[in-house]
Amino acid sequence: MCIRDRMAGKLMRYPADIIDASTDYFKIEILKNIKKGGGISGLGGDGGGSITQLGTGNNRASQISDQYTDKPAEKTIILPIPQNIQDNNGAQWGENKLNDFSAAALGIVGGAINADSIEEAGASIAKNVKELKDGGGGSDVANYAKMVAATTAVNALGANVTIGGLLSRASGQVINQNLEMVFGGVTIRSFNFGWDLVPRSQDEAYIVKSIIKSLKIHTAAKLDNDGMGFLNAPDIFRIGYFKGGKAHPFLNRFKTCALTNMTVNYTGSGTYATYEDGTPVHMKLDLSFKELNPIYREDHEKVDSVGY
Secondary structure: OOHHHHHOOOEEEOOOOOOOOOOEEEEEEEEOOOOOOOHHHHHHOOOOOOHHHOEOOOOOEOOHHHHHOOOOOOEEEEEEOOOOOOOOOOEEEEEEOOOHHHHHHHHHHHHHHOOOOHHHHHHHHHHHHHHHHHOOOHHHHHHHHHHHHHHHHHHHOOOOOOHHHHHHHHHOOOOOOOOEEEEEEEOOOEEEEEEEEOOOOHHHHHHHHHHHHHHHHHOOOEEOOOOOOOEEOOOEEEEEEEEOOEEOOOOOOOOOEEEEEEEEEOOOOOOOOEOOOOOEOOEEEEEEEEEOOOOOHHHHHOOOOOOO
């Protein structure tokens, strides 16, 4: 069976003889976006974009990647393992400051908020203030409150001073901010891959051309001819490292991705040169993918490789 007949089955493989039972390779599966669109009305329908489907049985928002785990691919592209492969994992952490005066105020307000009545709230405030005074910090809090009021009043007249600046001028002290790193959220990972494409035959030239065109088609937005003023999202991609017919036993895994950028250099060697049919002799393909969902601890625990 010739290359073009095999590609009728939606499989594109470069080089043409890349796979045997032990070959390591990179697979890109193109998946049809399950969101049906429909503009504003699509939010209430039963398609992939329905608000009613954003939650699961335990009321957590479902991950879009999970919906594509077993979905059949529209097309499959098989390429050699790219060079300089790496993964990245992390979370958002940031500095947070809380001084002793603010902590004392939070303690007073927090007790009042948790009270069941106005009388209990007043009693809680009085109790916390008394404990603060008995502990020796009452005068400091009072002085700090006065300084805040003075700073606010002065700035209302056009000055530009801060509490810290006034305190440093008056006493040579600064407020202890009790600096701490706190968890701020998760991140979305991105990956960049590059390949040198050097067709060795007319069949491989056809494969390379088909790969480039397919990637361009499926990474582009679609005009919504049935809905005025709307575009449909591009298709998405399931990528991974493989060994033979199975997922690579060591290298990292990926969640379903969007192809955010695609670059093709048709003069890969820095010089324009083509075969008789016009196919460039050396091309460079660079792809940038971004996962649709963050990585969580449970994701790493589900796989046997190094994780995601």
